[in-house]
Amino acid sequence: MYLITGASGGIGKELFKKLSTKNDVIAISNSKKIDNNNKGICVNINLLNHKEIDQLISKYERNLEKITVLNLAVKSFDGLLANYPIEKVRETFELNFFSNLYLVQALLPIMINQKWGRIIHFSSVVGNEGAKGAGIYAASKSALIGYSKTLSKEYGRFGITSNIVELGYFEKGLIENFNQEKIKNIISSTSSRRLGLSDDIIHAIEFIKKSDFYNGEILKLNGGR
Ligand SMILES: NC(=O)c1ccc[n+]([C@@H]2O[C@H](COP(=O)([O-])OP(=O)(O)OC[C@H]3O[C@@H](n4cnc5c(N)ncnc54)[C@H](OP(=O)(O)O)[C@@H]3O)[C@@H](O)[C@H]2O)c1
Secondary structure, X not given: OEEEEOOOOHHHHHHHHHHOOOOOEEEEEOOOOOOOOOOOEEEEOOOOOHHHHHHHHHHOHHHOOOOEEEEOOOOOOOEOHHHOOHHHHHHHHHHHHHHHHHHHXXXXXXXXXXXXXXXXXXXXXXXXXXXXXXXXXXXXXXXXXXXXXXXHHHHHHHOEEEEEEEEOOEOOOHHXXXXXXXXXXXXXXXXXXXXXXXXXXXXXHHHHHHOOOOOOOEEEEOOOO
């Protein structure tokens, strides 16, 4: 089964729609309602409130069989580092790092018990390279690296893997705030001359799911840079 956070986002919505045709899925959103035409379970929770994570896990514990968790939920505020408000830094890390960690901590005992689990974090080229105006988003994403690699080292022996899918630029989601000029430049600097699609991500997820030998890695999915 899949547990998807950020399932109402540009990317999460498409992954939910496709994955829930053939799999059991619990889709988590916060402020938006998710269209649910398939057999998925859709829940609205605020991942910043850890009690709501505990309640979700205990309510759906029976559905949590062979879990692949897709950590997509994200906060991102634009701003140059020199005057980036510190409370916005905290808010960004609170969701992009702490809530991710809290959810994984809640799922690990179940995964260990079942001797199987796939933890997939979503990062960005920006997390690796930095980008003007996106420094705190970048920092919150690069924090996932040491954390994910350590998860792989601590829990690999229980059949649990933790990997990062590092995305380039995709057609949906955060990119919808970019202007056309910027999108044109991104496409022309991408070897494949296009933006990424949800199917590209699904292929990566299926690859990661198949083997416990791919562990503690960063899978770059960016069309060539
Ligand atoms: N799109 C791209 O080109 C791109 C590129 C590189 C990396 N990525 C990564 O891919 C992932 C998905 O990105 P996206 O573009 O789909 O993002 P998005 O469209 O901005 O979606 C963000 C999601 O996070 C959820 N969320 C925000 N605050 C939350 C909270 N407090 N509790 C629970 N959920 C909360 C939102 O829920 P509600 O809307 O319901 O509030 C929404 O579902 C992110 O991790 C991002 O860093 C995306």
